[in-house]
Amino acid sequence: MKLAEKFRSTEKPFYTFEFFPPRTDQGFSNLLSRISRLADLNPLAISITWGAGGSTKDRTLELASLTQKEYGIDTVLHLTCTNMEKGMVDEALRAAKEIGIQNIMALRGDPPRGEEYWIPTDPRFTHGLDLVKYIRSTPEFSDTFSIGVAGYPDGHADKSLSEDDEIDYLKAKVDAGADFIITQLFYDVDNFLRWVKKIRERGVTVPIIPGVMPIQTYASFLRLTKLCGTNVPTSLQADIDPLKHDDQKVKDFGVSLAVRMIRRLVDEGAIQGFHFCTLNLEKSVQRILESLGWTPGLSKVQTHNKLIADTPGSVIHPTTTSNPEFIVTPATATSTASNGLIPYLPVEGEIGKGEVNNAATWDEFPNGRFGDVNSPAFGSQDMWGGFGRLTAASTQWPPPRTAADISAICLRFLTSEVLSYPFSSSPLSLESHLILPHLKRLAHLGWWPVGSQPAVDGAHSSDSVVGWGPAGGYVYQKPFVEFFVGMDDVERLESKVRQMPKGSVDFLAGNNAGELRTNVLEGERNAVTWGVFPGQEIVQSTIIEQESFLTWKEEAFSIWTDWSSLFPPESPERTLLESIRDSRWLVNITHHDFKDPDALWQFLFEDVVDNAD
Known part of the structure; x- marks a missing residue:
């Protein structure tokens, strides 16, 4: 079903999950069981990312086909258009149509490589707007897809345009046929609400879905906010800095912060849905939804943990691990005491059978180049590419x-x-x-x-x-x-x-x-x-x-x-x-x-x- 239609028919707060195709066969197989578990949380849809230049095309389409056809979950296929070999956009759209996908996230992707020195690109596509226009103007695809586009509450990472110019460009994508906007991650709720108001005043009426990325480690928080050009409020930095040597507390803080942000946005009345950037991790997203009371059929243990998470000053405390440090990837998050916290109690069946090397620990070291190839999140941070x-x-x-x-x-x-x-x-x-x-x-x-x-x-x-x-x-x-x-x-x-x-x-x-x-x-x-x-x-x-x-x-x-x-x-x-x-x-x-x-x-x-x- 097209998301534009589902948005209109959904009354309660909804949420979507984003995954990327794992780099290894083991990770791919184990992600399927992870998606199966998360599907029990009743997301409105899930989205599958697309590697720059189509580098993950086959894996992306394979994963999207399984989620759409085998799991019966409405799937959003991310599609980047720059640096794509000529004809690859058409191939991807035809493949998506064939497997029953009705939703596309139209993105620019990485800028052209080496400017005029990068030859094998499709000259029709240099911006996300080009992709929206192409889909809507091509009879083969025009009525097939609901189209989403990206929004940047804190401005695009390259900072090449003013906010007014960026909003004009966003409006142009909507005017060209985009049905909804999913935003880049942000942590400044006041600025986000101001940005939404400004967009609405420009006449943009399509749904705006905030991108939520729970903080997993202090190091990844610093890296991703820098990479995305995200504004970090002074108060947030002051709250997280004392925790930076305790990856347990940072992860807990990430959950409680996301819960507070979502509750405020819901209370403001302007937002009805949220897009979780999972990085192929499940525990933090699950804990957030449980704390919000949005998960169906909570067990006694889950209800107990939810009540604790709702109690001011209390957090749920999962087992934690981390990752190695590399000469060129400063990723270790150190740890100190987590006294007085109530342990997170895993639910029976929470860890999929057959997953190798204690799947319960995979979520606890989400960054780092090596990690464990069996983990669905192996290689998720993309520290070496881009x-x-x-x-x-x-x-x-x-x-x-x-x-x-x-x-x-x-x-x-x-x-x-x-x-x-x-x-x-x-x-x-x-x-x-x-x-x-x-x-x-x-x-x-x-x-x-x-x-x-x-x-x-x-x-x-x-x-x-x-x-x-x-x-x-x-x-x-x-x-x-x-x-x-x-x-x-x-x-x-x-x-x-x-x-x-x-x-x-x-x-x-x-x-x-x-x-x-x-x-x-x-x-x-x-x-x-x-x-x-x-x-x-x-x-x-x-x-x-x-x-x-x-x-x-x-x-x-x-x-x-x-x-x-x-x-x-x-x-x-x-x-x-x-x-x-x-x-x-x-x-x-x-x-x-x-x-x-x-x-x-x-x-x-x-x-x-x-x-x-």
């Missing part, structure tokens, strides 16, 4: 013409002379400073590091740099490092690994051509971050295995392609970057001796002579 961010930051890096130029860019990032790197949109993490001399040495060698983790042997869970999880626990990390090297170094390192005692060092190396060299057997799972907490089983928050490495490898090499497309064809810069992409290997080395902080680095550097500082 061409728009690469384009915006590229002015910080001199145009590279030699391998030495790449090393210099890497070193400038490691020494904090610049705050981004092609493989990181965020500044160097505090945890990376613990091993900074070793990372700088790698850069001097021309082994460009992109990810790392220091050894940690039983640090307190409240440690301000490496701690995570509930208070009174201890956390552990096996050291690993990931970097780009040439073939000669791959062979040398692989030979060294073979000489090590079996099980002491894990080696993974892959190139852009799809070759893999490794001593890690398929199916072997190496927990590199884990925690021991009172009253809980050991929590393994980060696992490295072939599947996770190969998934990231594809994205890592695509960054070289994206970077090269900023420069003209056959230019020295593009030639260099494409040759690096095609000749270098991405190597991941994990040392299993987490009690010796120097073990990994001694293994790497024992026979290396260089001029590192």
